[in-house]
Each structure stands twice: as structure tokens, then as C-alpha cells.
Amino acid sequence: MATEAALMAGLRVGIDIGGTFTDLCVLGEAGVVAVGKVLTTHREPALAVAEGLAEVFARAGLDFGDVEQLVHGTTLVTNALIERKGARTALLATAGFRDVLEMRREHRYELYDLRLELPEPLVPRHLRFDVPERILADGTVHTGLDEEYVARLGRELDARGIDAVAVCFLHSFTNPAHERRAAEVLARAAPRLRVALSSEVVPEIREFERTSTTVANVYVQDLAERYLADLARRLHELGVGPAPHIMLSHGGIATVETAGRYPIRILESGPAGGALAASAFGVGAGERDLLAFDMGGTTAKLCLVADGAPLVTHEFEVGREYRLLPGSGLPVKVPVTDMIEIGVGGGSIARVNALGLLTVGPDSAGSEPGPVCYGRGGTEPTVTDADLLLGYLDPAYFLGGGMALDVPAAREAVRTKIAEPLGVSVEEAAWGIHTSVNEDMANAARVHAVERGKDPAKLPMYTFGGAGPVHGAGVARALGAPTVVAPPAAGVLSALGFLTAPLAFDFVRSARAAVLDLSWEDVDARFAEMEAEGAALLRESGVDGSDVTHARVAEMRYAGQGYEIRVPMRATSGTWPDALVADFTDGYRSLYRRSGPPVAVEVLNWRVVSSAPAPEVSLRLKEPASGEAFGGSRPVYFAGGFVDTVVVDRYRLRPGAQVAGPAIVQERESTVVVPPGARCVVRGDVSLEVSW
Structure with missing residues (x-):
């Protein structure tokens, strides 16, 4: 057994800011020593980080002076692009090409939709400018750069209060000379302007995607730099010595300075951590090919892991008008973990649409106000409210008892907004919400896997996130997956995964x-x-x-x-x-x-x-607590009605232990549902394997 001193030595901290919760995980030399989950503070994200760290370290008796590394992932960049909360930005393009952002690829993602909508460009047309210059495809100069025009334009933009400029000249990925010279001219004429060059942000072919990515990078750069500076300040005030590292979207980590220079590369930093952790646990169990399923408070994501590593893509879209339809969002051309993202999470709102059909998401109650059962002012029924009414969640043990859930309020919301309009009982309405979410996720996951040449029915599914283990068995069964695995610390697995990533x-x-x-x-x-x-x-x-x-x-x-x-x-x-x-x-x-x-x-x-070399870390938990793991039972709803279901304390389960379904395995940050007819086995790494 590892000594307490060994567990506390050389602390490494992972922090993941999500749409609803901010997750924290602390690793010592011998494994996980503490985890935590607090509500995200959207107006001041670094505040939740500081408060959550203070709470976790105080509860576990840890010292900030022992922290050797802190790795952080955030949805800040994604949210800023979706909500259009970036800087006032202008675009300088080769003469004749300023409308590339508007013309896109002339692709209709819904061929016969007469009301088809596309996201508005981040730069309006009156701030897009044709610059006299031209470099040919082979890199030779056809028309020289009009430096006086660039200087005059820079002074005008500065006077009009523009904060950022993206420079995207034709074929600059072959010859960046004109872009670099334009940046020098702008720096001399209007030094206040923040300038991004496509030849530095994304030096590769395809004009629309290159322009869109460069614009998005400079659009959020000031916001990202200010946030990262605030984060570093708060961590320093807490007594954390090392400067934080930032998780990149493709699974590596970078310094604060690099992340601030290229904030578009931290677009999907949170989900990348979960995929890394799932692959690490899979490799340890001899399962190098698997599905990684992450369901949090706002969205659900599924990623394929092949030969021990998450798949990576260089095509991604932000803010899709229709979440599952490629071509309906803002494209960014940066390396990201290849995953499907669905607008269903614990906070996703359920409603009956104009056709009298039950729909869930993609809008979410988030953390402000949150699901009705949180008692923070929410009035719309959500997936979490439904899961609570079905008995999957313990109202007295949510976040380890740190947040009491209001069952009557959740019941009233589901009754008035869902059950009565559909003419069914409250429990049937809640079951409909739960199973609808499972089927939506399974359908999207099946398409995602098949498009990449994989059969999901042959792959184990690793599930994590606050809501992932609750829905994991239902999604896996709908997919035909043979097993579903909930790793230790599943509720904060993305934060844990950050600590497995190399620079x-x-x-x-x-x-x-x-x-x-x-x-x-x-x-x-x-x-x-x-x-x-x-x-x-x-x-x-x-x-x-x-x-x-x-x-x-x-x-x-x-x-x-x-x-x-x-x-x-x-x-x-x-x-x-x-x-x-x-x-x-x-x-x-x-x-x-x-x-x-x-x-x-x-x-x-x-x-x-x-x-750089990947860090050598132990992902195991501390030794299981002593005492009886089985803590009574409660009625839980499965297809057909309520069933008396055993409740198990995950922290007391030892490797080799078996639990027959139906069962509810509880931990502080998540709950594993074992349906009737299924069997749960505790693996050697304390992961829970559910099979049928």
C-alpha cells in the first residue's frame, strides 16, 4: 500500500472548465489523491478555478506549495466564437478576394431547404478590404504590395476603434513575404492593432478555411490572453508556483504564451483530455481500440481511439446552425481530436414541439440557472431532472452531498411541461427524455464510427463525464457495443487526462x-x-x-x-x-x-x-476505503416500471468485486447505472466494466 506521503508528493493538477461544471483532479506520485467539481462561473471563469482548487486542497489537506505542474483546458474560445464576444476585427485580403468569407464553398448542407441559414462571418463586409498585391501559386510575385495603401488603411482602422486585423493574402502559404511586410507596415502605422497572419496561424492550402481560421484566431486572441493572465494571477495568489500549461485541441499541451499567440488551437481542449484518459486506461487494460464517450452538463461527445491513441482531424466547425450537419458552421483548420459532438447533456432542456413530439436540446440550462432540481431559478425540465425522477441520482448525495437536489420542483416541471402535453405519467415522461437522449447519441455515434471505417458493435465503450456513466449502458446497448467501462474518477476524467499529455x-x-x-x-x-x-x-x-x-x-x-x-x-x-x-x-x-x-x-x-516525452503518471486511485460497499436499496425506473435496486459505494469496491444488475454505483462526481440483466465487475485498475 502506498504511503500517504508518497501520495502527496509531486502534485500535478488538471482543471477542465465546462459549460456547467469546472472539474479538478490532483495526482500524486502514487496516483489520484483528490478530485472536485464546482459550478462554472461564466462571467469570470478563473474564479471557479480558484474557488474549486481552494475547496479541494482544503478538503484533502494538500499544500499548494507541493504543486509541480498545472494543466488547464477551457471552452472559453469556443464560447466566444459561438456568442460573438470577440474583438472588432478587420480583414485584409488580396484584391478581389475579400468576400471569400461570405462566398464560402457555395455548398448547401441542406440542398432543398429554401430557408437555409449560414453563420454570419466574424468580419462584416465593410471591414473587409481588397489590398493591391498578388503572389502566384508557385510563390512568384505578380503584383507588388501597395505599402502606402496598407499604412493608410491601418491608420483609418485604428481611428475607427478596430482592435484586430487578420491578413490573408493569396498563396501566402507558399510565399509569406507580402503578409510579413504588411504586418511590419501596420505595426509602424498603427501599433495598437493586434495583427494575425495566415502564413503563421495556418500556412496551408484552401483559401476559405485558411481565412476563416486566421480571422477566428485574432478575433479571440485578446480575450484569451486576458483570461490566461487572470488565471495565472489567481493561481499565483493561491500559492501555486509553476506557470500553468494549456491543453491543446489535438492532445498536446503548450505554455500560456504559446496558447495566447494561437488561441484557436485550444478550441476543443476539454474534450481532448477525456479522450486521452480513456485511451490510457484502455491501453492499460489491453484494449487499444475503443469508443470514448463523454457526457457533461451541456454536450455529449464521442471519439474513436485506434491503436491506443485518439483520432485527430484538421477540419472542424464552430457554431453550426444545425449541429450534426457539416457545412453549417464556421470552419477552423487546426488539429483537433476527431469527435462527434451532440447538443445533449445533463442540462439540456426537454420540451414538446409544435408537432407534439418530445425533443431534447440542443439548448442547455448550463450552470446559470441550471436544471430545475438545482434550485437556482431554472424552470425548464432537463435531462438531469429526468434522471433524478427515475431514481438514478440520489438527491442527498449529488456532488457528495455538496448540493441538495429539489425532487418536487423537478417533478412539477416535468409534469407541466412534458407529461401533461403528452398525456403520460411523470415517470413515463422522464423515461422518454432519458431514452431519447440515449438514442440520439447512439445514432450520431454509429454514423461517426462507420464514416471512419469502424464497427461500433465490436468496440468497448469507455464512458465518463458527470452524466456519461448514467447514460453509458443505455447508449452502449443501443450501439450494440459489447461492454461499457467507467474508469476511476469518471466524473472528472477530462481533467485527469490533461495530466497524461506531453508538451x-x-x-x-x-x-x-x-x-x-x-x-x-x-x-x-x-x-x-x-x-x-x-x-x-x-x-x-x-x-x-x-x-x-x-x-x-x-x-x-x-x-x-x-x-x-x-x-x-x-x-x-x-x-x-x-x-x-x-x-x-x-x-x-x-x-x-x-x-x-x-x-x-x-x-x-x-x-x-x-x-516532449509523455509524463509517467499513475492513474490509480487511493486504496479502497474499508467497510461494506453495499448501502441498501431504492426504487429505480427501468423500462416498464420501478425496480428495487441495490445502491453501492464505489469508494469501497475492490478489484475483482462483482455487482449484479440492477444496481446504482455512486461516487461523488458521477453515478454508474447497471441495468437489469447486466453484470458489473471491478477491474484491476478499479474501472467498472458493465457487460450483458
Whole structure:
């Protein structure tokens, strides 16, 4: 058994700010020593962080002076883009291209919808400007930059109170000279303006996505920098010595300075942590391929883990008009953990629509006012209210008893808003809300998995988040998944996952060419340039150069195709072109179950991920508490009616223990529902495996 001193040594802290709750997890050298969950303070997010840390450290008897690392993830950037709360921003584009943001790709995500809506560009047309200049696709200068025009425009924008400028010139990913010179001119003419260059934010092909991403980055940059400064100040006042690290969307971490420079890269930082933790527990259990399912208070997310690592994509959309329809949001071209996000969480609002049908989400009660049962002024019934009425949640043990839930208020809201309009009982209405959410998530997850060449019925599902373990069995059964696993500290698993991530950053260069037309010397030089950038960035963060590793990737397609797939670059010289084409062919066949046409294979983008060593951490909990784990029973609703159901204290379960369903396994931050006919086994790492 680990000693208490060993558990408390070398503390590492993970903090995840979600739409409803802020989660905290503290690791010592021997494993998890404390976890916590507090309501998010949306107007001042760092306040919840400080208050939650103070509460957790006081409850566990920990000292802030023992903290060696703090890793933080946040939804701040996502929320600012969705709510349009960024800086007043202007766009400087190549003459004739200022309307790229408005024209998009002329893609209709609903072909026959005459009322189709697209999100408004972050920069209105009167703040988008045509700059006289032109660089051709091969990088040669066709028309020189009109520096006087840029200087005059900078002074006018400054005088009109504009705060930020995005500079996106045609083909700057090939030759960034004009963008860099424009930044120099603007800095001299209007030094107050914050300027972002597309050649630095996202130096790759596709004009609309590149422009949209650069605009989004500078739009939220001031907000992100001010928030990160406030966070650092509050942590310093608490006595936390090390500067915080920030979780990136693709699963690496970065310094505050880097995150402030490229805030668009922390867009999906919270969900990335959960996927990392699920993959770590899966690898430890010998399950390298799995589904990671995260359900919090506002949204649910599902990610595929393949060969021990979450899938990563470089295409993402924010603020979709229709959540499940690609093309209906603002595109950002940055590396993010590849997941499907659905607007159903514990706080999602249920209602009866004009057709008399029950719908849930995507709007959420969040933490202000929150579900009706929170007693904070909420009046609309939510998923949490339904779960409470079904008996899945203990009104006296929510957040370990830190928040009493109001059952009568929840019952009244479900009765008046759902049950009476549908002509059913309150329990039937609550069951309808619960199962509707499960089916919505399962349907979206099935499409997400199949589109990536995976069969969800063959993969275990790891579930986490405050509401994930409550709904996990229902979603897994609907998917046909063989088992559902709730890791220890499932309610705050994203915060725990932050502490498994290495310092890492992603680099890209666009240079389209047929593979067989390339020389190894040119390819190696292109990769070496990016690797040098990565090594320098990591050295600035205190990483020894000898510890840095680089992963090379080529994004490839058949000539004439519009999109590409990612292929790891394993070859080094000699027969590398044939080896690379063979790897591409295998990857293509794996995704699409067929071979491509007999045409040339080309590379569009070259990528490098530069990483420091991953931290060596123990994810196990402290030894189980002594005493009886089974703490009586209560009536819980399953299909058909209430069933007397055993209640189990998770903190007293030991590896090898078994629980027959129906059962409710309670912990402070989440609850695992074991339905009738299912069986729950405690694994060696204290994860709960539910199977049927």
C-alpha cells in the first residue's frame, strides 16, 4: 500500500472548465489523491478555478506549495466564437478576394431547404478590404504590395476603434513575404492593432478555411490572453508556483504564451483530455481500440481511439446552425481530436414541439440557472431532472452531498411541461427524455464510427463525464457495443487526462506534388524545417532538445480528388516513394473498402508533430476505503416500471468485486447505472466494466 506521503508528493493538477461544471483532479506520485467539481462561473471563469482548487486542497489537506505542474483546458474560445464576444476585427485580403468569407464553398448542407441559414462571418463586409498585391501559386510575385495603401488603411482602422486585423493574402502559404511586410507596415502605422497572419496561424492550402481560421484566431486572441493572465494571477495568489500549461485541441499541451499567440488551437481542449484518459486506461487494460464517450452538463461527445491513441482531424466547425450537419458552421483548420459532438447533456432542456413530439436540446440550462432540481431559478425540465425522477441520482448525495437536489420542483416541471402535453405519467415522461437522449447519441455515434471505417458493435465503450456513466449502458446497448467501462474518477476524467499529455505542437506546409516527382532531399528538407521550429518552441518551454521527438505525416490523395487522407511517413530514403504509396493505398482501402483509380498519387500537405516525452503518471486511485460497499436499496425506473435496486459505494469496491444488475454505483462526481440483466465487475485498475 502506498504511503500517504508518497501520495502527496509531486502534485500535478488538471482543471477542465465546462459549460456547467469546472472539474479538478490532483495526482500524486502514487496516483489520484483528490478530485472536485464546482459550478462554472461564466462571467469570470478563473474564479471557479480558484474557488474549486481552494475547496479541494482544503478538503484533502494538500499544500499548494507541493504543486509541480498545472494543466488547464477551457471552452472559453469556443464560447466566444459561438456568442460573438470577440474583438472588432478587420480583414485584409488580396484584391478581389475579400468576400471569400461570405462566398464560402457555395455548398448547401441542406440542398432543398429554401430557408437555409449560414453563420454570419466574424468580419462584416465593410471591414473587409481588397489590398493591391498578388503572389502566384508557385510563390512568384505578380503584383507588388501597395505599402502606402496598407499604412493608410491601418491608420483609418485604428481611428475607427478596430482592435484586430487578420491578413490573408493569396498563396501566402507558399510565399509569406507580402503578409510579413504588411504586418511590419501596420505595426509602424498603427501599433495598437493586434495583427494575425495566415502564413503563421495556418500556412496551408484552401483559401476559405485558411481565412476563416486566421480571422477566428485574432478575433479571440485578446480575450484569451486576458483570461490566461487572470488565471495565472489567481493561481499565483493561491500559492501555486509553476506557470500553468494549456491543453491543446489535438492532445498536446503548450505554455500560456504559446496558447495566447494561437488561441484557436485550444478550441476543443476539454474534450481532448477525456479522450486521452480513456485511451490510457484502455491501453492499460489491453484494449487499444475503443469508443470514448463523454457526457457533461451541456454536450455529449464521442471519439474513436485506434491503436491506443485518439483520432485527430484538421477540419472542424464552430457554431453550426444545425449541429450534426457539416457545412453549417464556421470552419477552423487546426488539429483537433476527431469527435462527434451532440447538443445533449445533463442540462439540456426537454420540451414538446409544435408537432407534439418530445425533443431534447440542443439548448442547455448550463450552470446559470441550471436544471430545475438545482434550485437556482431554472424552470425548464432537463435531462438531469429526468434522471433524478427515475431514481438514478440520489438527491442527498449529488456532488457528495455538496448540493441538495429539489425532487418536487423537478417533478412539477416535468409534469407541466412534458407529461401533461403528452398525456403520460411523470415517470413515463422522464423515461422518454432519458431514452431519447440515449438514442440520439447512439445514432450520431454509429454514423461517426462507420464514416471512419469502424464497427461500433465490436468496440468497448469507455464512458465518463458527470452524466456519461448514467447514460453509458443505455447508449452502449443501443450501439450494440459489447461492454461499457467507467474508469476511476469518471466524473472528472477530462481533467485527469490533461495530466497524461506531453508538451507538443503541430506544424504544416502545403506543397502539392506527385509522389514520384519528388526527391528525398526535398522532402527531408521540408520536414527538417518544421522539426527545427518544433524543437525551438519546446526548448523555450524548458524541454531538453535530446528529448524531443518528431512524427512526420503526409496528407495524400489520388490526382483529381478533392480531399486527402493522412499517412504516417515511415520511410527515410531509398525506396521511400514506393513505400509511401503502398501505405497510402492500405490506408485508403481501410477507410473506403476499395482501391482507388489507376492514377498518380500526390501529396498536398506535409505535417510534423513535435513532442516532449509523455509524463509517467499513475492513474490509480487511493486504496479502497474499508467497510461494506453495499448501502441498501431504492426504487429505480427501468423500462416498464420501478425496480428495487441495490445502491453501492464505489469508494469501497475492490478489484475483482462483482455487482449484479440492477444496481446504482455512486461516487461523488458521477453515478454508474447497471441495468437489469447486466453484470458489473471491478477491474484491476478499479474501472467498472458493465457487460450483458
